Structure formats: C-alpha cells, structure tokens
Amino acid sequence: MPIYEAAYRRWDREGARRGLPSLAIAAAMIRRVMRIRLVRLLVLTLPALACFFSFIVFYAAYDRMLGMMMRQSEEGGINLLHLINQQFLLSAIWFAALIAALSGAPLIAEDRKARALPLYFSKPITHFDYIAGKVLTVATFLSLLLLLPPFCMYLVEVLLSTQDDVASAQFPSLLRSFVPGACCILLFSALSLAVSSVSKRAAYAALAFLGLIVLSSAISHVLVRGMRDPAWFAVSPTACVFRISLEVLPGAGTGRGVFGRHIPHLDAGLAWTGLGVWTTLSLAVLAIRIRRVEVVS
C-alpha cells in the first residue's frame, strides 16, 4: 500500500524560507562523499589516531618530551601544546592533502560530468552559494583531521594536568593551534575545488591536486638550494603553512619537517603572502570556471 497518493498535491509553502542554500549543498555533498569507502576510513580513523598520538605523547613519550622541553626551554621557552600541535601538523598535513584530494576532487568534476549544473542553477541559488557549499564540504572533512585533534589534545592536557588554571591558561594556545589548521583547510579546499572545476574526471583532478602540492614543495626545495634564499619556500603552499605554524605557535621548537632547517628563515610575511596568493588564485579560478561551465552547459 503506497504511503503517498499518486495524484499531484500542492505544497502549502509552510516553513518556506530563504535559508542558506550552501548549508543544504554541504550536507548533501558530505553524505555523497561519505559513500566513498576510503574517505570514510580516513575520516573515521585519522582523528582517532591523532588523539591516540597525543595520548601516547603525554604518557609513553613524556620523559623524552620533557628532555626536549628542557633543552628548548634553555633556548627560549616551550609550550607543550604548541609543540605537540606543531609536530602533529607536520605529519597530518599530508593526510589532509589526501583527504582534500579524495573529498574535493569529485565534487565539481562529477557535477560537470553528469551535467548537473543546470539543475543547481535553475533553483534560486547563486554561484557563491554553490562554491561556498562545496568549500564547506571539503572544509568539514579537513576540520575533522586538522581542528578536532588540537581540541582533543587540549582536552587531554587539561584532564591530565595537575594545575588548576590550565584550562583558561591554555585556551589562547588552543585558539592559536587552530590558525595553521584553518589556513590549511581554506587553502586545500579552494585548491582542490579549483582543480576539480577544470576536469570532468575526479581521478585526474585528485592526481592533479596532489601533484600540485608535491611538485610545488619539490620546486621550492630546488629553488631554495639553488638560489640559497629561503624566500623561495613561499612557492610551496605547504611550506607557507609550516612557516605560519611556527609564527603562531611560539615555543613549538623549529618544526623542521620535510622542509629542513631552513624553513624558519622564510619571512613570516612572505609566508602569509604566499598562502594568500595561492588561496586567492584558487578561488578566482573556481569562480571563473563555474561561471563559464554554467553558461556553456
């Protein structure tokens, strides 16, 4: 017995509103991306692994961390939360790139392949709503990896600390810990979607995005070594994020990572500029492509 009648019924427009279409787009796209098994696996396991990592650092590696802290405190102070977040970011950024490639690359490429844009834009939404919805989708997945773990680490520190005022004392550090992650989220979301908008095949878009990240890092390395000028690190968006993390997380050590000992010598202003240029270019490409593709389709 069907629940609904076959006859056409009018909608009484109860509850009709002009909400935020970008939120509706993001919610639908998150469900769509979560149907990709690998994304589901990464999204569910990586934050858990990150939290486990922070727990291990506090317990199993506490002595070692303490030794490092002692050495670094002689050099000018240490912040344990900054240190852990810095170390975490160094490795998590590559997983974040992978998640951005998996979640962001299909979002526009598959819409283009399925010629879905006329369906979207025949509804009362703007190009901004569409792009914001897609950016929000990738940003949600990246937040699980880059913002949730710092928050968990903060909670672990608060719970394990013997000091009474640690929650309020470390709260500014928590906010600072979000900054590099937020920069990374904005950059990767915009870049992965910009690449997605120029291809109809999600796999090509994902490979192109990862290629851009790896290639720009490799090129920046070669240029820094060749020109003997750390300013060339600004060519790589990931190097810019690392440098920014050193800037906003003082007392986190040198945070060398894959960029070696020269990365702290990159001017922080240049790092912000590099990041801004990459993000702005990506958003501009995205906006131009969506407008063009929508008109053509």
Add this chain to the structure above:
Amino acid sequence: MIVSVDNLSKRFGATVALDGVSCAIGEGATGLLGPNGAGKTTLLRILLGLLPAQGKVRVLGIDPTREPLAVRARIGYMPESDCIVPGMPGSEVVAFLGRLAGMPRRAALQRAHEVLYYVGLEEARYRDAAEYSTGMQQRLKLAQALVHDPDLLFLDEPTNGLDPKGRVEMLALIRELATEHGKHIVLSSHLLPDVEGVCTSVVVLKEGRNVREGALAGLTTADGGAYEVVLRGDRARFLAACEAEGARGTPEGPLVVRLPPGGDPALLFRAAVASVTQLRGVKPVRRTLEDVFLDAMGGR
C-alpha cells in the same frame, strides 16, 4: 501575461542567438517551437535569469535580469540535456533540489516522495539516479522541476529519448499539470505532435527571431477556402461543374475542393445540383501545426 518579452537580443561572440525577439505568453500551456539552434533554450535560460541579455523581460511580473532568485523560486525548469546530480538515489536528488528551492528539510523529503510517485518513479526512488534509464531520468527531471510546486514550468524537450509509450505518458502528465493543476507551462520542442497534443498557443522561433505567435486554434483555422467533400455520384462530373464555377478539386484520394478567392461555399451545392450528385458531407480543411510551422520556416 505570464511571460512578456520585448525586443530581446542575445549574442555569444559572433553568433546571434536571439535577434530582437518580442512575444507574450499567456496562461496555460504554450509551445516554444523551432528547429535546433533557433534560440529556444537560450530564451528559456534568459527567462530563468541565468543569462544576461538586451531587451525587456518579465516573468510572472518579475524582471529576471534584476531578481533572478525571485523568478527561479517560482519556476520549475526541466533541462534538455541528460543531467543528474550524481552519487545520490532519486529521492535524495529531488529532496536536495527541493531544499535548494527554499523548502524545509522535512517538507522537501515528503514532497520528493510525492512527486516521484506522481511521475511514476515510486519503485525506483531509492536506486542511484545514475543507474536510471533515459525515460526514468526524464521523469526524475520533471519531478525535480515540480518539487517546490512552482507556478510556471519550463520544459525543454521533455520527450527526448523516450520510447513511444513513455512519450505518451510524459505528454499526458504535462497535459494534466496544465489542465487540472493550473500550472502554466512553456514547452520547448521541435516535435510538432508534442506541442499540438499539449499546448493551446505557440511561439515559433527561427534563427533567433519570432516568426509566428498566437493561439493554436487561431493559427490552424480553416485553410482559406478549401473544403473536404464527401460525394455520392460521378466525381468527374462534379469536378467539371466546380471548375465551371471557378473552383478546383482533387481528382484522386479524399476530395478537397479549393474555392476561388472570395468564393462562396454555396457554389459546392450549385455544382452538385448541376452534376446531379449528392453532397454527403462538407467541412472546411483545417491547417495542421505542421503547415503553420513549415510556413513559418519558409518551407511553403
């Protein structure tokens, strides 16, 4: 008027898509006719506020170039191309597009199921929409156009790729929406029987220009002085009598007599008396939409 267009022009680079089109579309179902490349889809996209253009346009009293979102909230659009929001079951696609049209989540989901039942996709609504056949995708596109219960529907080639049965069912649905549910419909098509079966008026475009416009009944009125005659008796004698009166008839097949310019149909009766034959039936020959279309295209 539901839609009024005044001196509308649109260029894509060197290509002129619309060249000073002016037309008025009233209530009910209107056919937008024209060969491929005539500018039908471009006109619909301008009416939706998706493309800027020169000229004056009003849709449901709103200027789509100034308030595209307000217009789109009241229009359901069924695009021509095979298009689908990928990676979702049919019910989710329709509910999602309902939400984009401003519906609350629960209402969108309920309406999605209702319209999917209405268009005959109740069995397939939980299947991935990408797996739908062409006919099912056409129905899904109609469902998403209906989900927010719009006042006006733009249907761009709705019977594309449908088998004969599917085509008849789709046209019946569209006809029902226009006649029983009070929807205003603009049906863009190059298939004349589709338009003839559903619409009460037409706008014919050719190379970006409006070449015919009006009520279908008016455009297909009696073909100036041609009558189909059912005769009992000697056909040759009757034709000879008609020729004596200045009229000409067809010697074979259905007997059609064309009167001289300004001729009185009473001459048929005079010819019958003169030729000692009986007229069993006389009715004016009506022009078909195909005749109107071919005239508009310059084919006759």
